[in-house]
Amino acid sequence: MILLKLFLEFFKTGLFSVGGGYATMPFLYEISNHYGWYTLKELGDIVAISVITPGPVGINMATYAGFKTTGITGSIVATLALVLPSYFIIILVSKLLKRFEDNFYVRSTLYSLKPAGCGMLAAVGLHLAKTNISDIPSFIIFAVLFYMTLDFKRNPLYFFLAGGIIGIIVKMYF
Amino acid sequence: MNKPSLIELYFVFLKTGIELLGGGFVIVPLLTKNIVNKKGWITKDDLMKYYALSQSLPGIIAVNTATFVGYNLRGKTGALISILGIITSPFIIICAIANILNQLTNLTIIEDIFYGVGIAVIILVYLAVKEMWEFSVIDFPSFVIFTGAFCASFFFNISPVWIIAGAILYGILIKIAGKWAGR
Numbered sequence: 001m002i003l004l005k006l007f008l009e010f011f012k013t014g015l016f017s018v019g020g021g022y023a024t025m026p027f028l029y030e031i032s033n034h035y036g037w038y039t040l041k042e043l044g045d046i047v048a049i050s051v052i053t054p055g056p057v058g059i060n061m062a063t064y065a066g067f068k069t070t071g072i073t074g075s076i077v078a079t080l081a082l083v084l085p086s087y088f089i090i091i092l093v094s095k096l097l098k099r100f101e102d103n104f105y106v107r108s109t110l111y112s113l114k115p116a117g118c119g120m121l122a123a124v125g126l127h128l129a130k131t132n133i134s135d136i137p138s139f140i141i142f143a144v145l146f147y148m149t150l151d152f153k154r155n156p157l158y159f160f161l162a163g164g165i166i167g168i169i170v171k172m173y174f
Numbered sequence: 175m176n177k178p179s180l181i182e183l184y185f186v187f188l189k190t191g192i193e194l195l196g197g198g199f200v201i202v203p204l205l206t207k208n209i210v211n212k213k214g215w216i217t218k219d220d221l222m223k224y225y226a227l228s229q230s231l232p233g234i235i236a237v238n239t240a241t242f243v244g245y246n247l248r249g250k251t252g253a254l255i256s257i258l259g260i261i262t263s264p265f266i267i268i269c270a271i272a273n274i275l276n277q278l279t280n281l282t283i284i285e286d287i288f289y290g291v292g293i294a295v296i297i298l299v300y301l302a303v304k305e306m307w308e309f310s311v312i313d314f315p316s317f318v319i320f321t322g323a324f325c326a327s328f329f330f331n332i333s334p335v336w337i338i339a340g341a342i343l344y345g346i347l348i349k350i351a352g353k354w355a356g357r
Contacts (some may be wrong), residue, residue, distance in 0.1 A: 054263065059264045086295070
């Protein structure tokens with residue numbers, strides 16, 4: 001039963017998230033809220049591991065989140081369910097390419113999906129901030145990392161490295 | 175253009191799946207190297223078209239791009255093989271890491287590292303929002319959709335599916351209203 005729910009949730013995620021791996025986060029957040037298969041804190045860990053390991057971030061997150069439910073079986077179900085909609089959608093779009101691009105409803109739908117995804121992702125970010133930035137050490141780390149975004153390269157590895165190191169140091173003093 | 179066998183197709187995407195780090199646009203230079211230059215299966219123009227479409231369609235962008243390539247080279251089986259190819263290595267790597275981390279969670283040092291890393295994740299989400307914002311919030315109606323989606327999600331915990339359904343409806347109504355006003 002849990003596998004069926006897992007399949008449906010990740011199929012839904014694959015079908016409705018537009019804009020790449022991060023766009024699946026609002027769905028992963030809802031899954032954590034609704035089913036409690038992993039906590040919000042664990043969702044942060046899932047995202048971190050997924051970004052620093054090879055492979056598409058969205059695939060990594062689904063595999064890991066699936067693992068949290070029922071181990072490797074969960075990983076298989078979640079990952080396959082996530083990519084299944086792509087298979088059907090892209091075959092359909094390839095067949096109707098010209099008509100698809102000109103269709104009024106398709107165009108206005110695609111127009112709306114991205115800002116909606118962006119808004120939902122911002123909400124997840126704020127939820128994560130509320131949970132994780134709760135004391136002085138975490139605020140210090142946040143301030144340093146935020147300062148880094150102003151002129152550092154966007155390679156996520158730098159942020160994880162800095163976050164991890166400052167985390168160890170700050171924890172020694174607090 | 176020469177067409178690949180299904181096995182060749184699988185292995186090219188298996189390799190691409192390992193090389194892919196960072197997500198998003200990275201898939202384009204990788205597939206340019208692996209498929210356009212080395213193999214000559216598709217042109218750079220084809221690849222850019224697939225990538226552009228993949229970005230605006232639902233699903234993981236790298237997987238979508240792989241599916242387009244696979245389908246156009248070897249039909250439905252090709253699409254399936256390409257998907258399986260690109261997800262194989264990330265799948266194995268994540269399962270291995272998840273297994274190891276499960277056993278390490280009691281170590282305080284790991285906890286301390288993830289304490290800081292968890293905050294780095296917030297920064298990455300912030301950067302992702304900023305990047306998506308530039309493509310997606312391009313005029314007033316899209317700003318309304320952004321704000322509506324944010325509030326519905328943050329304050330009311332409304333399910334993403336309903337938010338998206340609402341956004342689509344609003345988008346269609348706005349476009350229809352625009353057409354009427356244009357007359």
